[in-house]
Structures are given as C-alpha cells and as structure tokens.
Amino acid sequence: xxxxxxxxxxxxxxQAPLETTEAAGIPAELRRTRPPLLPQVxxxxxxxxxxxxxxxxxxxxxxxxxxxxxxxxxxxxxCNTLASLPGLLSRHPLAPDTHSQGFMxxxxxxxxxxxxxxxxxxxxxxPAAGAQGEFAGVAMIRAYHDAREDGARSEILVPDAAHGTNxxxxxxxxxxxxxxxxxxxxxxxxxxxxxxxxxxxxxxMLTNPSTVGVFERRIKEIAELVHxxxxxxxxxxxxxxxxxxxxxxxDMGFDVIHMNLHKTFSTPHGGGGPGAxxxxxxxxxxxxxxxPMVDFxxxxxxxxxxxxxxxxxxxxxxxxxxxxxxxxxxxxxxxLGREGMHRVSEFSTLNAxxxxxxxxxxxxxxxxxxxxxxxxFILTLKRQAxxxxxxxxxxxxxxxxxGVHAPTTYFPLLVPECLLxxxxxxxxxxxxxxxxxxxxxxxxxxxxxPETVKxxxxxxxxxxxxxxxxxxxxxxxxxxxxxPSK
Amino acid sequence: MPFIPHTEEDIRExxxxxxxxxxxxxxxxxxxxxxxGELETIPPGMPEMEVxxxxxxxxxxxxxxxxFIGAGAYDHHIPxxxxxxxxxxxxxxxxxxxxxxxxxxxxxxxxEYQSMMTALTGMDVSNASLYDGASALAEAVLxxxxxxxxxKSKRILLxxxxxxxxxxxxxxxxxxxxxxxxxxxxxxxxxxxxxxxxETHGGEDFAALVIPQPNFFGVLEAVDGLTDWAHxxxxxxxxxxxxxxxxxxxxxxxxxxxGADICCGEGxxxxxxxxxxxxxxxxxxxxxxLVRQIPGRIIGKxxxxxxxxxxALTLQAREQHIRRSKxxxxxxxxxxxxxxxxxxxxTLMGAEGLQRTAAACHANTDRLIQALTAxxxxxxxxxxxxxHERVLRLPIEAKKALRAxxxxxxxxxxxxSADYPAxxxxxxxxxxxxxxxxxxxxxxxxxxxxxQSQSQTxxxxxxxx
Numbered sequence: 001x002x003x004x005x006x007x008x009x010x011x012x013x014x015q016a017p018l019e020t021t022e023a024a025g026i027p028a029e030l031r032r033t034r035p036p037l038l039p040q041v042x043x044x045x046x047x048x049x050x051x052x053x054x055x056x057x058x059x060x061x062x063x064x065x066x067x068x069x070x071x072x073x074x075x076x077x078x079c080n081t082l083a084s085l086p087g088l089l090s091r092h093p094l095a096p097d098t099h100s101q102g103f104m105x106x107x108x109x110x111x112x113x114x115x116x117x118x119x120x121x122x123x124x125x126x127p128a129a130g131a132q133g134e135f136a137g138v139a140m141i142r143a144y145h146d147a148r149e150d151g152a153r154s155e156i157l158v159p160d161a162a163h164g165t166n167x168x169x170x171x172x173x174x175x176x177x178x179x180x181x182x183x184x185x186x187x188x189x190x191x192x193x194x195x196x197x198x199x200x201x202x203x204x205m206l207t208n209p210s211t212v213g214v215f216e217r218r219i220k221e222i223a224e225l226v227h228x229x230x231x232x233x234x235x236x237x238x239x240x241x242x243x244x245x246x247x248x249x250x251d252m253g254f255d256v257i258h259m260n261l262h263k264t265f266s267t268p269h270g271g272g273g274p275g276a277x278x279x280x281x282x283x284x285x286x287x288x289x290x291x292p293m294v295d296f297x298x299x300x301x302x303x304x305x306x307x308x309x310x311x312x313x314x315x316x317x318x319x320x321x322x323x324x325x326x327x328x329x330x331x332x333x334x335x336l337g338r339e340g341m342h343r344v345s346e347f348s349t350l351n352a353x354x355x356x357x358x359x360x361x362x363x364x365x366x367x368x369x370x371x372x373x374x375x376x377f378i379l380t381l382k383r384q385a386x387x388x389x390x391x392x393x394x395x396x397x398x399x400x401x402x403g404v405h406a407p408t409t410y411f412p413l414l415v416p417e418c419l420l421x422x423x424x425x426x427x428x429x430x431x432x433x434x435x436x437x438x439x440x441x442x443x444x445x446x447x448x449x450p451e452t453v454k455x456x457x458x459x460x461x462x463x464x465x466x467x468x469x470x471x472x473x474x475x476x477x478x479x480x481x482x483x484p485s486k
Numbered sequence: 487m488p489f490i491p492h493t494e495e496d497i498r499e500x501x502x503x504x505x506x507x508x509x510x511x512x513x514x515x516x517x518x519x520x521x522x523g524e525l526e527t528i529p530p531g532m533p534e535m536e537v538x539x540x541x542x543x544x545x546x547x548x549x550x551x552x553x554f555i556g557a558g559a560y561d562h563h564i565p566x567x568x569x570x571x572x573x574x575x576x577x578x579x580x581x582x583x584x585x586x587x588x589x590x591x592x593x594x595x596x597x598e599y600q601s602m603m604t605a606l607t608g609m610d611v612s613n614a615s616l617y618d619g620a621s622a623l624a625e626a627v628l629x630x631x632x633x634x635x636x637x638k639s640k641r642i643l644l645x646x647x648x649x650x651x652x653x654x655x656x657x658x659x660x661x662x663x664x665x666x667x668x669x670x671x672x673x674x675x676x677x678x679x680x681x682x683x684x685e686t687h688g689g690e691d692f693a694a695l696v697i698p699q700p701n702f703f704g705v706l707e708a709v710d711g712l713t714d715w716a717h718x719x720x721x722x723x724x725x726x727x728x729x730x731x732x733x734x735x736x737x738x739x740x741x742x743x744x745g746a747d748i749c750c751g752e753g754x755x756x757x758x759x760x761x762x763x764x765x766x767x768x769x770x771x772x773x774x775x776l777v778r779q780i781p782g783r784i785i786g787k788x789x790x791x792x793x794x795x796x797x798a799l800t801l802q803a804r805e806q807h808i809r810r811s812k813x814x815x816x817x818x819x820x821x822x823x824x825x826x827x828x829x830x831x832x833t834l835m836g837a838e839g840l841q842r843t844a845a846a847c848h849a850n851t852d853r854l855i856q857a858l859t860a861x862x863x864x865x866x867x868x869x870x871x872x873x874h875e876r877v878l879r880l881p882i883e884a885k886k887a888l889r890a891x892x893x894x895x896x897x898x899x900x901x902x903s904a905d906y907p908a909x910x911x912x913x914x915x916x917x918x919x920x921x922x923x924x925x926x927x928x929x930x931x932x933x934x935x936x937x938q939s940q941s942q943t944x945x946x947x948x949x950x951x
Contacts, residue, residue, distance in 0.1 A: 001594070001598065002598050002833055003598075003601070011836065011838065014565075015563070015565040015834045015835055015839050016835060016836075016838065016839030016840075016842045016843060017842050017843060017846040017919050019842075019846065020842055020845065021842075021845045021846055021848070021849040022845065023734060023844070023845040023848040023849065025848065025852060025871050025872070026706065026734065026735070026848065026871050026873075027706075027871055029710070029736075030706050030709070030735055030736055030871065031734065031735060031736060032732070032733070032734060032735055032736055032737060033736075035733075035837035035838070035841065036602075036605040036606045036608075036732070036733065036737070036837050036840075037601075037605040037837075038602055038605060038606070038832055038833070038835075038836050038837045038840070039602075039832075039833050039836065040836050040837075041833060041836075043565075043567060043834060046567065046830065046833045046834050047567055047571065049833075050571045050595070050829075050830055050833075051571065051574070053590075053591040053592075053594055053595050054571070054574045054576035054577050054591050055576060055591065056589075056590040056591035056594070057576040057577065057580045057588070057589055057590070057591035057592055058580065058585070058588040058589065059575055059576045059577070059578070059579040059580040060575070060579035060580075061575025061576065061578070061579045062575065062576060065581070067581060067584075070581055072579075072581060073489075074489055075578070075579050076488075076489060078534045078537065078538065080573060080578070081538075082537065082538060082541040084569075085541060085542065085545035086545065086550065087544075087545030087546055087547075087548050087549070087550055088541075088544075088545045088548075088761065088762070089759040089760065089761050090550055090553075090561070090759065090760055091548055091760060091761065091762045092553050092555045092559060092561070092760050092762075092897060093559050093760065093762050093763030093764075094555050094557055094559070094900055095548070095551070095553075095555070095762075095897055096888070096889070096892050096897070098889075098892055098893075099548050099549055099551055099892060099897070100548055100762075101547055101548065102543070102544030102545060102546070102547035102548045103544065103548055103762055105544060105547075106541075106544060112527070113528050116525050116527045116528050117525055117528065119522065128617035128618065128621070128764070128765075128821075129617060129817070129818065129819045129820075130818065130819060131806070131816045131817050131818045131819070132617060132621070132817075134816065135659070135816060139658070139662060142662055163806075163807075163818075164805075164806035164807040164808070164809070164810045164813065164818075165806050165807075165816050165818050167806075167810045167811035168806035168809075168810060168811060168813045168815065168816035169816040170811065171811045171812075171813075171816075172659075172662070172663070172815070172816050173662045174662035174663050174664065176811075177810070177811040214515070215515045215516050217515055217516075217517065219517075219520070220517065220520070243516070245522070245525055246513055246516065246521060246522065247513075247516050247520045247521055247522055248522045251520055251522060252520055262819065266489075268578045268579055268823065269579065269580065269581040269582070269819075269822075270577070270578060270580075270821075270822045270823025270824075270826070271577055271580045271581065271582070271583070271589075271592040271595075271822035271823060271826060272581060272582040272583070272592070272614070272783065272819060272820055272821075272822030273615070273765075273819040273820045273821045273822045273823065273824075274617075274764070274765035274767075274819075274820075274821045274822070274823060274824060275819040290658070306654070313658055314654055314655070314657060314658030315620075315651060315654045315655050315658055316617075316621065316655060316658060316659070317617055317618045317620055317621055317655060317763075317764065318558050318559075318618055318619060318620040318649065318651040318652060318655065318752065318763070319558075319559065319618075319651070319762070319763025319764060320762060320763045320764065321763070321764055322617075322764040322765040323761055323762035323763050323764045323765075324761045324762070324764060324765050325764070325765055331537055331541065333528075334529070334531070334532055334537045334540070335488055335531060335532065335533075335534065335537055336488065336489075336531050337528065337529055337530040337531025337532065338524065338525040338526070338528040338529070338530055338531070339530065339531060340487075340488060340531045341525060341528065342525075343487055343490055345513075346509045346510075346512075347487075347490050347492060347509075349509070349512045349513065350492075350497070350500055350501070350504075350509055350512060351500075353504050353512055354500040354503055354504055357503050357504050357505075358503065371515070372512060372514060372515045396585065397585075397587065400585060400587055400588045405585060405588060406585050406588075408584075409584075411807075425489070425490055426489050426490065426491065427491070428491040428492070428496070429491075429492065429496040429499070429500060455791075457587045457588075460587035460588055460590070461587070461590045461796075462586075462587055462590055462790040462794055462795075462796035463587070463790040463791045463792055463794070464587065464790060464791050465586050465587070465788050465789070465790050465796045465797075465798045466788045466789050466790065466791070467788070467798055467800070469788045469789065470786035470787070470788035470798045470800040471786065471800050471801055471802075471803075473788075474611075474777065474786060474800070474801075475786055475787040475788075476597075476600055476604075476611045476612070476777070476784060476785070476786055476787075476800075477597070477600045477601040477603075477604040477605075477610075477611060477612065478597075478598075478601040479601075479604070
C-alpha cells in the first residue's frame with residue numbers, strides 16, 4: 001500500500017505551487033476543517049511503488065493475452081505518441097471551431113473510415129465505451145419506434161450466448177430483454193426465433209461472428225424475419241476484428257451497430273478502459289444519432305449539436321466522448337490503410353484456426369468442431385473436468401504460472417467448462433505453438449499430479465484469493481488507523 | 487506487414503496444418519453474396535513517418551491559445567511522473583482484472599484509488615470509475631431511484647445552476663426509464679439554488695435532490711442547508727463536486743447533519759489533460775448503506791489461501807456479466823487508465839499539494855476578476871463566494887467579444903447566452919494555477935481593445951499575429 005510509505009510531514013513539493021494562498025474569499029462554514037487522508041510520500045517513493053505495482057500485472061506488452069472477446073492485440077506506440085502531441089493534449093473541449101480544425105479533421109475522417117468499413121450510412125463517435133454505444137443504439141431503436149408512434153414494442157431479443165451488456169443495455173432503455181436459444185451448431189435457433197417474433201418486438205441484438213466464435217450463416221434470413229415484423233437489427237461490434245474488410249454489418253442488414261475501438265482499432269485497454277464505442281446507423285436511424293458529430297462543408301469543419309439535430313437521442317457525456325481514444329484509433333487506421341484492414345481479419349482468423357487445429361490435434365475438445373473458427377474459438381474442458389477433476393478455472397490459473405494470460409473462462413454460459421480463445425493477428429506462429437505446448441503440459445499435469453493444477457497459481461504475487469471473504473467482510477478503502485501492513 | 491509477424495513460410499505451414507489452400511478459404515462460412523469488395527474510399531496505409539507528419543500539422547493547426555475556459559474541464563499542472571508511469575505497458579496494455587492473481591498491480595492501485603477518493607469526498611465507499619462526470623451523475627440518479635425505498639415517485643430535483651451539458655446527459659440516459667427531472671431555478675442575484683423555488687417542492691415525493699458544489703457559475707452553494715432540506719423531505723442528497731475543490735471545501739460526506747448520500751463528479755482535474763474533452767473519468771462514492779446499489783466495478787481487499795493480503799473485484803452480483811438484465815448498470819469497461827493517472831496524481835500532490843493548487847486557482851480567478859472588472863462596463867453577475875470560476879457581464883455582445891479575443895489567441899471563456907439568456911451578455915471565466923500574472927494582463931489588455939473597438943465601430947480588430 002502506498003500509505004505504508006507515508007510519514008506525517010513528508011512533502012513532495014516539487015509538484016505543487018510554491019506559494020500558499022489563503023483563499024480568503026471562501027467563508028469558514030464552507031471550508032474543510034481536516035485535510036483528506038492522502039499519502040505523504042516523496043516522488044521517488046511514489047515512482048518505485050507504482051512501478052512495482054505495474055510489475056504485478058500481466059499485459060499485452062509482457063505476455064500472450066488470448067482473452068476471448070476482448071481482442072488483446074498489440075497497441076502501436078505511434079498511436080499514443082501522436083495523440084499526445086502538445087496541441088492535441090492542451091486543446092480545451094470548448095475551444096472555438098477556429099482553433100479546432102486540425103482536431104475535427106481527424107474525427108471527421110475517422111467517421112468516414114468507420115462508415116466505409118462497416119457499410120453504414122452515418123457514424124457518431126461520441127459513445128465512451130462499447131456498453132455506452134449499446135445504450136445509444138437501443139435508444140435510437142426506441143426513438144425510431146416512438147417517432148412512428150409504434151409504442152407497443154416492448155421487447156429486445158438477445159441470444160442466450162450474448163454479452164451481459166446486451167440485456168443490461170436493453171433494460172436501461174426501458175425494454176424487456178428476452179433470450180433466444182442457440183442451436184447445437186452454434187447458429188441461432190431460427191424456429192425459436194420465429195416463435196418469439198411479433199408486434200412486441202422492438203429489435204434483436206446480435207454479435208456476428210457470435211460469441212461462440214462462429215459466423216451466423218443465416219444472418220440474411222434472420223434480418224428478413226425481424227424486419228418483417230417491424231423490428232430492427234442491432235450489431236454488437238465486439239467481434240468486428242474477425243470480419244474487417246471481408247463482410248460489413250450494413251450489408252448483412254443491420255440497422256445500428258457499435259464498434260469497440262479498444263478492440264478492433266487497437267487503442268489500449270488501460271487496465272479496464274478508457275474505450276470508445278462509436279455507433280453507425282442505416283439511413284432510417286440517422287436523425288437519432290447521439291451528438292456531437294463533426295460536419296465538413298468542403299472547407300471548414302464544425303460541430304453538429306442538438307440545435308442542428310433536433311431528433312438526436314441527445315448527449316452521452318459532457319463533451320465529445322473519449323476524444324483521445326478516437327485520435328489513437330484514427331492514427332491506427334491511417335497506419336493500416338485499406339489493405340491493412342483486410343489483413344486484420346485475415347491473420348486473426350488464420351491464427352485462430354491454426355491454434356484450434358493444433359489444440360484439437362493435441363487432444364482438446366472444440367465446442368463446435370464441425371465449424372470454421374472465426375477470430376476466436378471455444379474449447380470445452382468438460383471431459384477433463386469429469387475424468388480428472390481438473391476444471392477450466394484450474395487450467396486458467398495454471399496458465400498464469402506458465403506466463404500466459406488465461407483465455408476468457410466460463411463465457412458464454414451455454415458451453416460447459418469453456419475457454420474462449422482469441423489469439424489476434426499480432427501474435428507470431430511460435431507464440432501460438434508455445435501456447436499449445438503449455439496446454440499439453442498442463443493436461444499431463446492434470447493426469448499425473450492434479451493437485452499442482454488445482455492449487456495453481458504458484459508463482460504469482462498471490463495465490464487464489466478468497467472471493468467470499470472479499471464480498472462478505474467488505475474492505476473497500478483504507479481509512480487510516482494502524483499503518484497498513486505489507 | 488505492419489504489426490503482423492507472419493513470414494511466407496509461417497503462412498504456408500499454418501494453412502497446411504489447417505488443411506486449406508489459402509487464407510480466403512477460412513471465410514467459407516460467410517455467404518458469398520455478403521462479401522464486400524475493396525474499401526476504396528479508405529486511404530491506403532502510410533508509414534509512421536508520414537502519419538507523424540500529418541498529425542504534427544493537425545496539432546499545430548489548432549495553435550495553443552491562452553485558455554480562460556473552465557466549464558467542467560480545467561487546465562492544471564500534471565506532475566511529470568504521472569503519465570510516465572501510467573503509460574508503462576503493464577498498466578497501458580492490461581485489461582479488466584478478471585484474473586486477479588495476474589492483475590494485482592491494477593487491483594491494488596484501484597483499492598488505493600478508492601481509499602483516496604473516499605478520503606477526498608468524506609464518503610464511505612467509492613467505485614473504480616465511470617465514463618465522465620456527466621454520465622456519473624446519470625448513474626447516480628438511477629442509483630438514487632433504486633435506493634430510495636421511501637420514495638414512490640421516479641422524480642429527481644435538478645437545479646438549473648448545474649452544468650447544462652450534465653442536465654442534457656442525465657436526460658438522455660434516464661428518460662427511457664420514465665424518470666422525471668424537475669428543474670429548480672437559480673437566484674438571479676446570487677446564482678445559488680433559489681430557495682423559494684425549492685421550497686415549493688417541500689413535502690412532495692422526490693427520490694433525490696442534486697446539489698452541485700461549486701455550481702456551474704462557480705458559485706458555492708449552501709450545501710449544509712440543502713442536504714438537510716433533502717433529508718427532511720425524504721430525498722437522498724446527490725452531491726456533484728469538483729474533486730480538486732474538495733481539498734479546500736467541506737467534503738460531501740460532512741454536509742449537513744448526515745452528509746450527502748451519493749457524491750459524484752468529473753475526475754479530470756486529478757491528472758487528466760484537457761485533450762478535447764476526454765478521456766476523463768467519472769467518480770462515484772456513497773455511504774456504506776448504498777454500496778449494493780453502486781454501478782460499475784468495485785475492488786475489495788481480501789486474503790489468499792495462505793492468508794496473504796490480495797485484492798479482487800467484488801460485489802460482482804451487481805454487474806452485467808453476472809446479473810445480465812437485472813444488473814445495476816450496463817457499464818463494463820470504465821476509465822481504468824485515467825484512474826491510474828489520478829491515483830498517482832493524488833499521491834504526488836498529497837493533501838497539501840491539492841489544497842495549494844485549489845487555493846491558487848481561487849486566487850488567480852480573483853485576480854482575473856479584479857483585472858477585468860476594472861474595465862468600464864464589465865461587472866460580476868453574481869455576488870458571493872466562488873471556487874475558481876465566475877460569471878461576468880460585458881458591455882458588448884459576448885459572442886462577438888469571444889470571437890475577437892480568439893482571433894488574438896485568447897480563449898476568453900464560455901458564452902452563456904444560449905443556455906441562460908436571462909443573464910444577458912454573460913461570460914463564464916476561469917483562471918487556473920497555470921495562468922500567470924502576465925497571462926491575466928494579456929487577457930485584460932486584449933479585452934479592453936475589443937471593448938473599445940466594438941463599442942465605437944462595428945468592425946473587428948485585425949489579428950495581431
């Protein structure tokens with residue numbers, strides 16, 4: 001804990017203004033009487049502490065990180081360096097258009113690139129993350145139905161394998177989320193879908209390729225069925241990396257999509273954000289896009305706000321969303337260019353299919369062995385759990401000991417004992433081969449010395465943590481008193 | 487190929503292992519008629535050197551004007567160590583700490599962040615961040631509606647002295663859940679929440695009263711009385727605060743008899759650069775009693791199987807990846823990297839550094855106000871105490887004045903005429919600790935010339951660069 005290094009009276013004063021002023025204009029009853037309990041440490045102590053903390057993390061820069069559905073690919077350094085140019089970092093969000101043309105040019109061009117690569121009619125960059133993009137997307141579906149005085153639509157359909165954000169976003173927009181089952185082949189159960197479609201259907205939220213790692217082959221038919229009852233189609237862009245430059249959500253019949261720029265456009269995940277979740281729409285939803293957006297008349301860029309776009313669902317953050325993330329994505333898009341975008345899907349798919357084949361050859365079970373993998377795939381360790389008593393969590397924890405971040409575990413919920421593996425296009429063949437060897441080693445350990453696997457990890461800063469205690473004896477902040485122990 | 491390590495030989499071997507002849511065969515499950523062609527309107531790829539040249543030119547084009555705008559985003563000094571550390575790859579390229587044992591760095595840092603935020607706001611608990619201040623307030627409103635079991639209405643009192651963009655964002659996010667936002671007017675003399683207008687809602691059923699400190703005009707609200715009034719009327723008190731101001735002002739947890747119930751706001755003043763409005767981070771703190779209604783990630787301290795201290799995501803039963811449609815919010819990714827920076831920022835500044843910075847901003851804005859109000863016709867709109875912003879009325883059209891100042895590379899504040907037409911030609915101005923006496927004099931001199939020229943002739947000054 002940083003507070004361990006704290007001593008009363010220690011100051012790191014190089015950071016604060018020299019002069020102490022009284023703030024005489026502030027009346028006594030509005031003032032703070034005791035200083036907040038913040039650490040009192042030197043700059044060097046702080047630097048050491050946070051450097052050491054960073055070393056307790058796995059990250060893309062240090063480990064293979066095949067976390068399915070998260071697209072943990074290399075984050076090019078140029079994106080950070082160029083987004084941190086002084087003119088961009090110091091620009092106030094309310095600076096006038098005369099002092100914003102360079103910045104707005106980047107955003108406008110990013111809007112155009114995203115439009116093209118997704119096949120949508122218009123794009124707004126403002127949602128701050130995927131889940132906020134989902135919220136915006138469903139809110140636009142609602143605005144569309146409301147504008148047509150089609151107020152009886154009360155349900156959003158989501159596959160049982162969907163990300164948890166999908167039903168949660170539907171509920172935030174005042175809809176009921178209704179689950180539809182996935183068939184044995186990984187595609188949506190079309191008969192089940194037909195049985196729940198009706199005048200109450202506001203729309204359907206789909207990820208394609210789906211969260212089970214396969215392409216939804218009957219997407220055209222699904223789009224026709226949903227449109228036929230007056231519903232709209234929402235595309236969750238979590239898996240856009242798999243199809244970039246190959247097939248476009250707009251061409252599949254989707255009305256609204258969000259993109260996760262921190263996945264497909266390689267902006268950093270930052271230990272859990274910031275992300276960016278731009279939304280794209282078909283022509284009929286265009287009036288409802290969230291503001292602000294950037295417009296270009298051929299010579300000048302300008303903001304489009306509530307005044308220009310009265311039917312907009314409105315504003316989602318105080319300014320223009322996670323602008324710095326958008327700049328990083330723009331730089332990435334310019335580095336890749338059109339041919340680079342095709343390569344993203346080609347090599348992420350090549351890596352996933354190669355890794356899947358090698359793991360199957362090594363005796364692991366694919367959840368959908370008859371299907372082509374997209375940019376990710378699911379293994380099920382059901383057999384190992386039953387025969388050896390070593391489950392997916394044990395495999396995941398043991399992988400950490402071998403210096404690999406675990407794939408996503410126990411998601412999607414419908415596949416028992418599953419690992420969702422997404423190698424991404426930036427990993428080399430030898431790193432994939434290494435992963436296969438590690439998985440084989442763990443399998444052998446599970447057969448010969450299962451306790452080693454069941455008690456893993458052994459080499460991390462901590463062993464398995466007591467989650468029950470964390471939730472039952474809540475300790476969410478250090479409140480002073482005894483010096484915290486090491 | 488940029489960022490793709492495959493050699494020709496790798497590709498051949500991999501395709502052979504899979505048993506297909508070429509990469510395109512891997513897309514054979516996508517119906518042919520859906521496949522897209524070349525993305526012709528996307529420009530071809532550029533080497534880093536060329537992209538760098540382009541971005542340098544773009545950044546230069548926006549200049550680096552002298553900034554006296556605040557209005558929710560403030561130009562503060564950020565210690566050099568903050569972003570040196572936050573952009574270490576181990577922080578920058580990690581993800582949500584789902585594998586706790588391999589994420590103790592991020593998890594412990596978030597626990598330290600929660601500790602610092604509760605210290606600063608005087609609240610019991612903090613989450614690990616939301617998107618920004620405005621969306622954090624929207625989440626706080628939803629939380630209050632869930633948490634206030636005494637209230638049957640889904641109504642919230644929202645003062646007009648709250649940031650207009652925040653009011654719009656709250657409206658966007660809560661409207662589809664049939665939550666009604668009722669506005670409370672401000673007092674035309676003081677800029678404070680109008681107590682007479684507020685009193686008309688006494689005894690009515692509202693889930694919460696939102697209390698900004700400082701408010702959008704920079705004015706310091708009478709937070710004790712407002713908090714007590716809310717509680718006396720069965721409402722929760724939601725504080726919306728500037729976290730830097732909390733180093734100087736009474737923390738939300740100490741407002742009135744019982745303290746605010748929820749405290750949220752914009753974290754940008756704690757180490758995030760202006761950067762055109764983001765990424766920043768929203769913070770949200772509450773009393774212990776409401777902890778199970780908090781949206782977003784929360785980190786708890788616990789022990790491992792050997793009894794060693796460790797940190798983990800906790801109370802996950804509130805969250806979308808477990809509860810799906812019954813979650814407290816749809817939020818998943820938050821603003822982790824910004825919180826990393828904020829934690830390092832608060833550590834390096836300490837209580838005294840933050841307090842000095844806050845006081846220096848207050849004093850600088852005072853200097854600015856004195857300098858500008860010495861000009862004929864320039865006067866403060868509201869009397870009373872402010873933190874580090876104030877509203878000024880100009881003798882000329884505010885929009886034109888700002889345009890002319892900008893042509894001289896001075897961003898003179900925010901024109902309030904669209905959101906608050908009753909205030910006339912009003913500007914919201916701010917001078918943080920970064921504005922020097924020369925900067926303030928520069929603004930004063932430019933404004934003097936602009937006023938002179940605009941009150942005499944309709945034509946504008948020529949830029950002097």
